[in-house]
Structure formats: structure tokens, C-alpha cells
Amino acid sequence: MVTKRGATIDYLIELISGPGTFRFLIQPVLAIILGVRDGRNDAKASTPPILYMLLLASGKRREALKGGLHAIALPLILAVALDSILQIYIFGVWRLQWALIVGVCLVGIPYILARGITNRIISARHRKEATSQ
Numbered sequence: 001m002v003t004k005r006g007a008t009i010d011y012l013i014e015l016i017s018g019p020g021t022f023r024f025l026i027q028p029v030l031a032i033i034l035g036v037r038d039g040r041n042d043a044k045a046s047t048p049p050i051l052y053m054l055l056l057a058s059g060k061r062r063e064a065l066k067g068g069l070h071a072i073a074l075p076l077i078l079a080v081a082l083d084s085i086l087q088i089y090i091f092g093v094w095r096l097q098w099a100l101i102v103g104v105c106l107v108g109i110p111y112i113l114a115r116g117i118t119n120r121i122i123s124a125r126h127r128k129e130a131t132s133q
Helices: 004-017 023-044 050-056 058-091 096-132
Strands: none
Touching: 004 058, 023 058, 023 096, 050 058, 050 096, 058 096
16 A cells, blocks of 8 residues: 555655656746746836745735746746646546645745846846945
8 A cells, every 4th residue: 555655755756756847947947038027027116035934024915926826827837837737647547636736836936036146136236336426
């Protein structure tokens, strides 16, 4: 009998070593590219990073969540759909929770981090240029 933890580890090993492993590179890279683009736009608009607004700016959480989800919706949906297809192909069964976890890990986290870091770097450069003039 396979325990739940054993099934989880087997699932992850099969996903990493099975067909579709190239997506573990492509999806995070595309999410980072989108995050850098949106982080630059946030810095130009003098908007704080989304993660900061979600965690610390209580009055702007809904706005930050809506804007962040709108920007990442299509890549996240594609990541979940691709994982769903691979689950059915590899295991013959579909588990929505695993597709969501993999989608968030491959796309959501890299996007949020890239967007926030880019925003911070560009905002710091703008402040440095403004004080040196």
C-alpha cells in the first residue's frame, strides 16, 4: 500500500523525469520576463511592489490582487492546463490540486518575485538619480 506521502513523492519524481520536463525551464523563464516587464511599469508609475501591497498595505490589497491576477492570469491558466494534460498522459488521472500547485510554483512565484525585485531596483535607481541632480 502506498502512503499519501509516498504517492506525492512518486508523483513529483515522475513529473520531473517524465515527458514535459522542458516546461520546468520555459514556464519560469516566461514568468520572470513578464514579471520584469510589469515591475518596470510599476516603477514608472511609482506603484509599490504587489507583494508589499498584499502583505502590508491593507487598504490596497484588493487592488493589488486584482492587478496581479490580471497580469498573470493567462500564463497561470496555461501552466495549470499543461500540467493537467501531462497528468492525464502520464498517470491516466487528473488532480486539480496538483495542477494548481505546479502552476503556482512554476509561474506565480517567479512572476511575483521578478516583478517585486525589478520594481525595487528601478525605483532605487530613480531615487538615486533624483538625489544626485
